[in-house]
Amino acid sequence: MNNSNVKKGTNLEDIQEMNRSLLLKLIRKYRICTRAQLAKETGLKQASITKIIASLIELGIVQEVGVVDGEKGRRSIGISINNHLYKFIGVKLSRKSFSIGVYDLFGEEYKFKSEKIDMLTGATVTLNKMKTAVQELMSEYEDVAAIGIAIPGPFLKTKGKIAIITELPGWENIDIKVEFDKTFRIPVFVEHDANAAALAEWWFSENHFEHGVMVNLLAGEGVGAGIIIDGQLFAGSQGMAGEVGHMSIDYNGRKCSCGSYGCLEKYCTTYVLIKETKENLKKYPESILNDDADLTAERIFEAMEFGDELAVEMVKLMGQYMGYGIVNIANVYNPNWVIISETMSRGGEVLIHSIHETVRPRLLASVYENISIQITEFANDSILYGAAAIAADNFLKSPNRYL
C-alpha cells in the first residue's frame, strides 16, 4: 500500500480543528450546555473554550440561548448548535429500491422519498435516477452540507468500489463516490449499510451512548454488524469489518455460498424463520399460521404477539442461534452494548429473552454482565438515518471544511 500521502505530523490548524470538532460534538450531544460544562468535560482551559466558542458563534453554527442553571446553582449563558444552518442528505440503496431523506444534525427528517428499482434496468440507470432525486432535493434545500450514501454490499474503502451486492449485479464496476463527486460540489461519503445503521444508533437514538463499544447486529434477509468504538466506526483495514453473517457457529453446519459451513447468516434471518416455521406447522395444528397460504416474517411476528405457540417457539429458536453469534461477538469485541436491528428485531422481548438464555451460560460472568442487549429504537430504516449520520459525522469531524 502506498502511504506516502498520509500526513504523519499534527499541525496547529489540525489541533484547532480537533478541538472545534470535539466541542461541536459535545454541544450537539447535550443540546444545551454551558462553557464551564465543556471545560470540565474536555479538560480544555476556559480561555480556549471561550475563544473557540466565539469563533463558532461568529460562523453561525453555535448560538447563545439565554441563561441556564449551571453548576452549584450558578447561572450562566447556555449555548447550543444552530441546527437550522445545515442539512444532510442520506441515500439508501437496497436491492429493490432506493430512498432519500433530508435531515438535520439532530436527526429530524424534513423530506423523504423512495423509488423502486427494476433489477433489469441495470446499475447506471439506477445511479442516474438516484442523482436526479438528490438534485431535486438540493434545489429545494439550499443548505445541504454533505451527502451520505449507504449501500447493501461490502464497500472496499481502499478501492472506492462496492465488492459485491448479491442479487443486484452491475454495481461492482461503478465507483459510486466518484460518480456522485462528478455531479455534486458538496462532500459525498459512502458506507456499508451495516456501518451506517450502527452510526445512526450511536448518533440519533435516545440511548446517548458515551464512551465504549457498541455492536449493532443487523438481522433481516441477511446478517451483518456495524461496530462503533468511542463514537468512531471500526471499519477494518479495507472497510470490511463486521461481516459477522459469515462467522461460523458450527463447523459441520449448513453450507454457505461463501464457501464456509455453519455461517450465522444461515440460521437467524427472515428466510430461515419462515422456512423453520413452515417445517413445524404440522407439529402445531392449533397455530393460526396454518391458515396462511403465503407465510411472511411479519405474519409470524404478529402471531407471536398474539401468543401463538409455534410463532413464539420459532422466534425463540432464532434468538438461540443469534445468541451463539453474540457469544463470539462478545469474545472478540467485549462490547458494552449489542443492539439488534432490522426485521428480526420485531422479535422484541421474546427474542431478547432467548438470546440471554443462550449467552449467559456461555460467557464469563464479568463479560456477560458488562453487555446490555437491546432492540433498536428505530421503528424503521436506521440505515437511511445512518446514511445521513455518515454525512453529519464527517461534518462534525472536520468542521473547517464546511464552516
Ligand SMILES: [Zn+2]
Ligand atoms: Zn458464509
